[in-house]
Amino acid sequence: xxxxxxxxxxxxxxxxxxxxxxxxxxxxxxxxxxxxxxxxxxxxxxxxxxxxxxxxxxxxxxxxxxxxxxxxxxxxxxxxxxxxxxxxxxxxxxxxxxxxxxxxxxxxxxxxxxxxxxxxxxxxxxxxxxxxxxxxxxxxxxxxxxxxxxxxxxxxxxxxxxxxxxxxxxxxxxxxxxxxxxxxxxxxxxxxxxxxxxxxxxxxxxxxxxxxxxxxxxxxxxxxxxxxxxxxxxxxxxxxxxxxxxxxxxxxxxxxxxxxxxxxxxxxxxxxxxxxxxxxxxxxxxxxxxxxxxxxxxxxxxxxxxxxxxxxxxxxxxxxxxxxxxxxxxxxxxxxxxxxxxxxxxxxxxx
Ligand code: SAH
Numbered sequence: 001x002x003x004x005x006x007x008x009x010x011x012x013x014x015x016x017x018x019x020x021x022x023x024x025x026x027x028x029x030x031x032x033x034x035x036x037x038x039x040x041x042x043x044x045x046x047x048x049x050x051x052x053x054x055x056x057x058x059x060x061x062x063x064x065x066x067x068x069x070x071x072x073x074x075x076x077x078x079x080x081x082x083x084x085x086x087x088x089x090x091x092x093x094x095x096x097x098x099x100x101x102x103x104x105x106x107x108x109x110x111x112x113x114x115x116x117x118x119x120x121x122x123x124x125x126x127x128x129x130x131x132x133x134x135x136x137x138x139x140x141x142x143x144x145x146x147x148x149x150x151x152x153x154x155x156x157x158x159x160x161x162x163x164x165x166x167x168x169x170x171x172x173x174x175x176x177x178x179x180x181x182x183x184x185x186x187x188x189x190x191x192x193x194x195x196x197x198x199x200x201x202x203x204x205x206x207x208x209x210x211x212x213x214x215x216x217x218x219x220x221x222x223x224x225x226x227x228x229x230x231x232x233x234x235x236x237x238x239x240x241x242x243x244x245x246x247x248x249x250x251x252x253x254x255x256x257x258x259x260x261x262x263x264x265x266x267x268x269x270x271x272x273x274x275x276x277x278x279x280x281x282x283x284x285x286x287x288x289x290x291x292x293x294x295x296x297x298x299x300x301x302x303x304x305x306x307x308x309x310x311x312x313x314x315x316x317x318x319x320x321x322x323x324x325x326x327x328x329x330x331x332x333x334x335x336x337x338x339x340x341x342x343x344x345x346x347x348x349x350x351x
Pocket of ligand 1: 111113115155156157159160189190192212214261262263296297298299300
């Protein structure tokens with residue numbers, strides 16, 4: 001397969017002066033241009049080299065699902081090796097858009113309720129393929145309304161971003177350097193992996209993005225049922241408590257956020273015992289910047305059911321009454337199979 005990461009672009013620009021490098025990246029991040037031929041402030045030869053050796057966007061639209069009323073969009077993008085990846089876009093409360101990006105094709109974790117893991121992991125996305133999803137959405141929005149842009153990014157698409165540490169780190173740093181987005185406009189969501197979580201606390205290259213850990217339950221035996229491929233949830237829960245306190249200390253900006261996410265499933269992790277255990281857990285790491293997000297289950301499976309609204313609200317009240325900022329995530333995109341991996345999964349079934 002032809003290489004398709006940012007290294008190619010960096011190599012092409014190696015002998016160019018810094019201002020030229022800036023012009024090239026500006027052109028790429030500027031949604032008014034669609035290929036190098038339109039970038040007339042650089043030499044013809046460089047335009048030719050960029051066209052032949054790098055290309056423009058390396059993702060091609062394969063399928064678009066939209067819910068114009070909710071302004072939620074989901075695409076399947078085809079990569080240069082023919083593999084498919086999902087990416088989504090939602091209107092946010094700032095009146096701009098949040099892009100939900102994938103970091104891997106498929107996923108090796110296999111949470112029981114998630115469609116991304118159904119076909120296993122195919123490969124990591126390159127830094128460029130991650131940035132190209134972001135650029136794809138900016139072009140998409142520009143055509144609809146040039147006043148709007150992607151103002152926020154969440155890594156909540158396919159895969160686990162911490163299993164593609166370098167790819168995600170480079171992609172985020174590239175986006176931060178060439179746009180007005182800052183690290184607090186970006187959230188990385190992970191199932192929780194000790195080694196990369198420890199690493200990022202002292203890694204000068206890791207951008208100070210917001211963080212979400214998919215906790216699902218603070219009871220180890222329940223978490224084991226939900227995420228069976230990971231072993232020793234008891235020791236992870238102890239680790240997470242310590243790590244969370246350290247995270248708040250190291251990343252001490254008031255805009256920093258750490259969010260524990262829980263996908264609630266009827267009869268599995270939605271009862272008062274789970275709510276109480278989560279409350280005790282949160283109290284131990286308490287910080288004003290801690291959040292709990294309850295995610296209503298988006299159906300991917302006939303066996304699993306979302307709890308009723310009343311049950312989810314009772315769960316939320318337990319946490320709120322205990323002094324924890326707890327929100328029920330608004331469920332968007334149900335009409336367009338917007339839960340992780342659902343669309344590629346259904347496409348693969350049909351292949
Ligand atoms: N691997 C990362 C990113 C996953 S997607 C992680 O585990 O955090 C982001 C969130 O969506 C995760 O909390 C994940 O558990 C949740 N999710 C996955 N499938 C879902 C579904 N069918 N319904 C609701 N939430 C889902």
